Amino acid sequence: MTLHHSPTSPYVRKVMVVLHETGQLDSVRLVPGSGTPVAPAQSLLGTNPLGKVPALEREDGCALYDSRVICRYLASLSPKGAGLYPAVPALWEALTLESTADGILDAALLMRYETVLRAPPQQAADWVEGQWGKVTRALSVLEQRWMAHLEGPLTIGVIATGCALAYLDFRFAERDWAAQHPALAAWSVRFGARDSMRATRPE
Ligand code: GSH
Numbered sequence: 733m734t735l736h737h738s739p740t741s742p743y744v745r746k747v748m749v750v751l752h753e754t755g756q757l758d759s760v761r762l763v764p765g766s767g768t769p770v771a772p773a774q775s776l777l778g779t780n781p782l783g784k785v786p787a788l789e790r791e792d793g794c795a796l797y798d799s800r801v802i803c804r805y806l807a808s809l810s811p812k813g814a815g816l817y818p819a820v821p822a823l824w825e826a827l828t829l830e831s832t833a834d835g836i837l838d839a840a841l842l843m844r845y846e847t848v849l850r851a852p853p854q855q856a857a858d859w860v861e862g863q864w865g866k867v868t869r870a871l872s873v874l875e876q877r878w879m880a881h882l883e884g885p886l887t888i889g890v891i892a893t894g895c896a897l898a899y900l901d902f903r904f905a906e907r908d909w910a911a912q913h914p915a916l917a918a919w920s921v922r923f924g925a926r927d928s929m930r931a932t933r934p935e
Pocket of ligand 1: 797
């Protein structure tokens with residue numbers, strides 16, 4: 733299989749962590765696919781018309797895209813992947829946690845694009861702060877409602893949360909989210925020590 737990849741994409745990192753945790757690293761060839769909405773990677777568009785990484789070309793030539801689809805597919809290929817998607821009703825918990833973490837990433841990425849792709853006079857500060865409001869509300873809910881799940885067995889929701897918090901550290905360190913969310917921050921440090929997270933840390 734071929735994975736269109738970017739070393740700094742947190743969505744790609746979700747996929748890479750799943751590959752590590754399920755022992756499937758050797759089954760995937762990585763090809764560079766970094767791009768932006770204004771400069772998509774041309775090599776990627778034949779696989780994902782949306783121009784986003786991650787995108788996976790399966791052995792049979794079919795394309796899968798969106799990290800949620802790819803992670804679930806890869807987990808289905810390995811006995812070690814079963815626990816990442818527990819049986820219902822726990823499945824709904826894991827998927828909702830993944831959606832919360834991905835929502836943090838969606839808001840954070842919009843903030844990032846606003847500041848790196850637009851000239852300062854075009855940047856909308858209230859819109860950026862509106863995105864950060866989504867992030868901080870979600871962080872509060874993670875800390876109030878989801879710590880037991882995060883401390884439990886590894887699920888796709890746990891992996892997505894680890895990748896989302898690490899992305900905030902990577903791109904928005906100056907916002908110091910950890911100061912307001914100490915329990916979540918302590919969990920993030922512990923989760924970041926896993927081999928799969930250490931091996932996928934962006935430079
Ligand atoms: N929902 C998608 C997923 O979970 O895979 C989001 C993927 C995404 O936005 N990837 C970014 C990208 O490729 C890199 S972090 N952006 C290029 C673009 O939006 O054109």
